[in-house]
Amino acid sequence: MTNDTGEGLPFRRVALIGLGLIGSSIARGVRETMPSVELLAFDSSAEVRVRAAPLNLVDILAADPAEAVAGADLVILCVPVGAMAEAGRSIAPHLAANAIVSDVGSSKGPVANALKEVLPDALIIPAHPIAGTENSGPEAGFAGLFRNRWCILTPEQGADPNAVARLEDFWQRLGARVEVMDAVRHDLVLAVTSHLPHLIAFTIVGTASHLEAVTEGEVIKYSAGGFRDFTRIAASDPVMWRDIFLSNREAVLEVLGRFLGDLRLLEEAIRGDDGDVLFDWFSRTRAIRRAIIYEGQDVAAPDFGRSTG
Amino acid sequence: MTNDTGEGLPFRRVALIGLGLIGSSIARGVRETMPSVELLAFDSSAEVRVRAAPLNLVDILAADPAEAVAGADLVILCVPVGAMAEAGRSIAPHLAANAIVSDVGSSKGPVANALKEVLPDALIIPAHPIAGTENSGPEAGFAGLFRNRWCILTPEQGADPNAVARLEDFWQRLGARVEVMDAVRHDLVLAVTSHLPHLIAFTIVGTASHLEAVTEGEVIKYSAGGFRDFTRIAASDPVMWRDIFLSNREAVLEVLGRFLGDLRLLEEAIRGDDGDVLFDWFSRTRAIRRAIIYEGQDVAAPDFGRSTG
Numbered sequence: 001m002t003n004d005t006g007e008g009l010p011f012r013r014v015a016l017i018g019l020g021l022i023g024s025s026i027a028r029g030v031r032e033t034m035p036s037v038e039l040l041a042f043d044s045s046a047e048v049r050v051r052a053a054p055l056n057l058v059d060i061l062a063a064d065p066a067e068a069v070a071g072a073d074l075v076i077l078c079v080p081v082g083a084m085a086e087a088g089r090s091i092a093p094h095l096a097a098n099a100i101v102s103d104v105g106s107s108k109g110p111v112a113n114a115l116k117e118v119l120p121d122a123l124i125i126p127a128h129p130i131a132g133t134e135n136s137g138p139e140a141g142f143a144g145l146f147r148n149r150w151c152i153l154t155p156e157q158g159a160d161p162n163a164v165a166r167l168e169d170f171w172q173r174l175g176a177r178v179e180v181m182d183a184v185r186h187d188l189v190l191a192v193t194s195h196l197p198h199l200i201a202f203t204i205v206g207t208a209s210h211l212e213a214v215t216e217g218e219v220i221k222y223s224a225g226g227f228r229d230f231t232r233i234a235a236s237d238p239v240m241w242r243d244i245f246l247s248n249r250e251a252v253l254e255v256l257g258r259f260l261g262d263l264r265l266l267e268e269a270i271r272g273d274d275g276d277v278l279f280d281w282f283s284r285t286r287a288i289r290r291a292i293i294y295e296g297q298d299v300a301a302p303d304f305g306r307s308t309g
Numbered sequence: 310m311t312n313d314t315g316e317g318l319p320f321r322r323v324a325l326i327g328l329g330l331i332g333s334s335i336a337r338g339v340r341e342t343m344p345s346v347e348l349l350a351f352d353s354s355a356e357v358r359v360r361a362a363p364l365n366l367v368d369i370l371a372a373d374p375a376e377a378v379a380g381a382d383l384v385i386l387c388v389p390v391g392a393m394a395e396a397g398r399s400i401a402p403h404l405a406a407n408a409i410v411s412d413v414g415s416s417k418g419p420v421a422n423a424l425k426e427v428l429p430d431a432l433i434i435p436a437h438p439i440a441g442t443e444n445s446g447p448e449a450g451f452a453g454l455f456r457n458r459w460c461i462l463t464p465e466q467g468a469d470p471n472a473v474a475r476l477e478d479f480w481q482r483l484g485a486r487v488e489v490m491d492a493v494r495h496d497l498v499l500a501v502t503s504h505l506p507h508l509i510a511f512t513i514v515g516t517a518s519h520l521e522a523v524t525e526g527e528v529i530k531y532s533a534g535g536f537r538d539f540t541r542i543a544a545s546d547p548v549m550w551r552d553i554f555l556s557n558r559e560a561v562l563e564v565l566g567r568f569l570g571d572l573r574l575l576e577e578a579i580r581g582d583d584g585d586v587l588f589d590w591f592s593r594t595r596a597i598r599r600a601i602i603y604e605g606q607d608v609a610a611p612d613f614g615r616s617t618g
Contacts, residue, residue: 082584106534130531130533130534131533132534133611133612134598134611134612135611140611149533150530150531150533152531179530188522188523189523189527189528189531190531190534192517192520192523192527192528192536193517193527193528193531193532193534193535193536194531194534194535194536195534195535196513196516196517197513197534197535197536197538197539198535199572199575200509200513200572201535201538202575202590202591202594203568203571203572203575204505204506204509204568205594205597205598206571206590206593206594207564207567207568207571208501208502208505208597209593209594209597211501211564211567213497214497214498214501216597216600218498218501218502219498219501219502219597220597220600220601220604220606221459221488221604221606222439222459222461222498222499222502222503223502223601223606223607224439224440224458224459224606224607225415225439225441225499225502225503225504225506226502226503226504226506226507226510226542227501227502227503227506228598228601228606228607229506229510229538229539229541229542230506230538231594231597231598231601231607232538232598232607232612232613233535233538234591234594234595234597234598235594235595235598235599236591238587238588238591238592238595239588241587241591242584242587242588242591243584245579245587246579246582246584246587249579249580249582252579253576253579253580255516255520256572256576258516258520259512259513259516260569260572262512262515262516263508263509263512263565263569266508266511266512267562267565270554270555270558270561270562271558271562273555273558275391275551275552275555278547278550278551278554278555279547279548279551281511281515282511282543282545282547282550282551283547284515284518285511285514285515285518285540285543285544286543286544286547288514288517288518288525288528288529288540288543289443289514289537289540289541289543289544290544291525291529292529292532292537292540295529295530297529297530297532297533297537298532298533298537298540298541298615299615302442302443302444302449303442303443303541304541304613304614304615305613305614305615306607306608306613306614
């Protein structure tokens with residue numbers, strides 16, 4: 001395999017476009033698990049570049065996209081999905097002939113289409129690591145972010161299997177488990193497991209903070225009754241999430257419709273004093289948490305380990 | 310004050326009716342912070358009594374309510390709100406003349422009315438500690454559960470201020486901060502900060518688990534995208550929550566209506582490609598989490614401290 005380095009690493013020179021939570025976590029992860037890989041990065045925000053510089057995340061913090069991608073055999077676009085096309089356009093003239101271009105966007109169909117349009121000759125393998133925190137920026141990243149989390153690759157039909165295997169190897173070295181999936185299916189699955197939960201959390205946190213009858217101070221004070229759980233994901237990056245909802249519109253609206261139908265059903269049960277409907281529904285939802293913990297996708301400790309015994 | 314013990318403790322003999330998460334946490338907290346207090350308990354479930362016995366939570370694990378409340382100067386009903394009337398009825402003939410009766414129910418107006426009906430001569434001071442985990446049963450309790458959490462007392466107009474002060478002292482010794490509030494206001498505030506969040510979490514976890522297009526296995530696997538956060542409170546006790554929604558029906562339906570209105574607004578923004586509405590909304594919701602952390606009602610660590618750096 002021509003692209004193997006002496007150590008069997010899948011890539012020898014990796015360029016990151018965007019140094020937010022995800023980009024800076026990849027940089028830290030590569031440093032830790034593939035220290036001989038050459039790391040380059042660029043962020044279109046001068047302010048982010050200034051903040052990233054003292055963090056020593058990469059070998060070369062480039063002043064422009066051309067410098068960042070020169071000679072790189074893997075380029076990962078780590079920008080909000082609405083900024084992917086612009087990021088792709090900025091690197092297009094400077095890509096090495098053997099470069100694989102990937103991304104970390106939370107919607108895959110629309111991103112793949114946007115990238116194909118601006119990078120018609122590039123070898124594109126889209127990816128999405130299902131990992132993150134509510135924090136943003138180069139300071140928020142950490143090497144362990146992807147450990148034991150899933151990373152979904154959505155190569156097109158007929159994509160070079162060797163390129164897919166190398167990207168899979170890369171993510172596994174960062175600690176991720178890798179799944180290959182069709183982009184359309186990815187977008188539907190993530191609408192359920194990520195986009196709808198975020199939409200609902202953003203909504204309820206907004207609702208609670210602008211009620212006239214209950215003050216924001218009261219909401220904050222008594223938030224340990226359940227509300228505080230929602231505030232974590234509702235503290236996520238507004239640009240990133242605006243872009244995701246607009247990009248994955250159809251799937252989000254589809255699962256939102258299902259959610260609204262179920263909510264009406266429970267609303268009617270409350271209104272009609274139908275305790276059996278409520279009890280049956282609430283009994284079924286318990287099992288799914290046990291399965292998530294069993295599959296290693298959440299901690300077993302009660303209250304996420306927040307409460308101390 | 311006739312009811313002070315030699316050590317200035319607010320009560321000398323405390324009876325707990327119900328030994329689930331809350332009752333068993335009170336027992337552990339009293340043992341730790343007021344070790345000279347005599348502790349008695351009863352649970353109407355023989356199975357719970359058998360499980361509680363080896364945990365040594367109390368001095369006397371009574372075989373019936375009469376034995377549990379005999380001579381107690383504080384009796385706390387720690388049962389689902391739908392079981393309060395029955396619990397009150399069971400202790401009515403056996404209460405000491407000087408006993409204060411309290412509870413830990415999550416709705417206060419309806420519970421107060423139910424208790425007044427079955428205990429017309431008792432001195433009732435309703436209470437609600439805003440604390441809990443998704444786990445249930447006598448094994449799930451721990452002494453620190455109430456530490457730094459709010460406990461709301463909802464005495465009636467004209468209630469004996471000395472009795473209120475003693476109950477306040479009791480909860481403060483367990484580590485709680487105490488607030489006195491009107492029962493109707495409590496029920497509205499908690500509908501926002503606790504009941505609506507639970508209703509929504511129960512709904513979405515149910516929705517995700519019975520979609521045909523996405524399997525439950527996929528939902529579990531990719532839950533770290535946000536969904537897993539909701540599964541924690543959707544794993545809460547089904548009986549407790551059925552009772553809360555039916556008991557606090559009006560306030561829950563009122564805030565649910567507000568939430569649905571806001572959700573429609575964001576739905577229309579997504580449908581109409583209106584990024585500004587989404588961005589503005591998502592920008593505002595970030596601030597409330599910072600306030601909750603500042604007020605000590607959640608941990609500052611990203612991802613509730615689940616992810617490791």
